[in-house]
Amino acid sequence: MPQVRLLRPDDVPAAQVLMADTWSNLLKRQTGMDISYPVRPAAWYVARLRHEPKGCLCVEEDGRIQGTAFCLSCGPVGWIGPMEVSPPMQGRGYGTMLLEALEVYLMSRGCKAVGLETMKDVSKNTDFYTGGGYAPEQDMLYLEKDWLEGHDGGRPADGRADLKEVRRLGSTIHPGFDPSKEFQMFEEMGTGRTLHGEGAAALLVLDPIPGSGKAYLRTVLTEGYHRLSEGVELVQRAEREALWAGARTIFTIVSSGSELLPILLRGGYKPKGVDVRMMKGSFTRKHECHLFSWSG
Structure with a gap:
């Protein structure tokens, strides 16, 4: 059994x-x-x-x-x-x-709510979760940006997370939302780097698929629209640090409703695929000036 x-x-x-x-x-x-x-x-x-x-x-x-x-x-x-x-x-x-x-x-x-992400075009997966009581909430776009060879990435600064600040930023999206475990885990694995700005933080994962030559911009958190420019600056810093670490491509997964999506598209990120976020329960957000994925 x-x-x-x-x-x-x-x-x-x-x-x-x-x-x-x-x-x-x-x-x-x-x-x-x-x-x-x-x-x-x-x-x-x-x-x-x-x-x-x-x-x-x-x-x-x-x-x-x-x-x-x-x-x-x-x-x-x-x-x-x-x-x-x-x-x-x-x-x-x-x-x-x-x-x-x-x-x-x-x-x-x-x-009070549970979420997950799965491949939108694999009906076997979406039907399985729908049968379990999950409902589609929003599309999650897989974006990739290729690098120009020889671009000067610059030596990165210290990349440790201020977990208290990460928790505070999470709470500006949804009361009590705490994404700090991911920052801790990737940092302990030796692949995660946290970038901090004024009212913003980002998690960059280096070589998430060993030997792929890629980096993964996993998370960008901000206080809201008035900090959107700081979020964009962290994206740019993540690109430079990824390149310095040897990556030639960076990818991210961003919701279709994110305020960062059109900025990323204008900045050279290209759609490569789409997943769907499915929810059981409600996860309302105060603002959409962020990107984070629940993809495993």
Whole structure:
């Protein structure tokens, strides 16, 4: 009988294999090509287990891990992802077991709303979450910007997060919204850099897919429209620091309603794909002068 349990540190190698198999299978179904998806770094799992141990679950059957799922509690809202089930075992209810277990945990942490992001054009995914009570909230655009070779990136300043300030900025978007765990986790993994400005902060992730030559602008937080220019300045700083670190491409995931979206498009970012954010419960926002993604 399948059983949902907490993921343990000694499960990490099996979880990595499961993750790579799941995504490689999806790529083959989408493209017809045998593409080996890069393995998620062990440091990612270690950071999740340290900061949200009860939000790291797996489903086990006959001594083998057949699915994994993760979530983070961020004050009154929690987000779920990634969630991966072994391809031969999909359709057996394992995903539903994991999803429901994560929801119970997030409710115990005081989350009144739960969100997630999934590929908009994969109906299997959207139908699964719709059946679980989630409703589409907004499109999430995957944007990429290529670099000019030889551009001077400049040596970056210290990139540590002021967690108190990150929490304060989150609360200007939604009362009690606290995205600080992500800043901590990526910093501890050695890939995250926090950039601070006046009334704004950004999280830049270097080499999120090992060896890809890319950087990921994960988050930009501001106090509101009067700090939009500071947010734009942090985007530009992130680009320079990514280039200095050896990246030749930077990408981000931004909501269709973000005030930063048209600025990014004018600044050379090009749409490469679209996901959808789905919600169970309400996550109202006081302003849209920010970007952050709940994509795993």
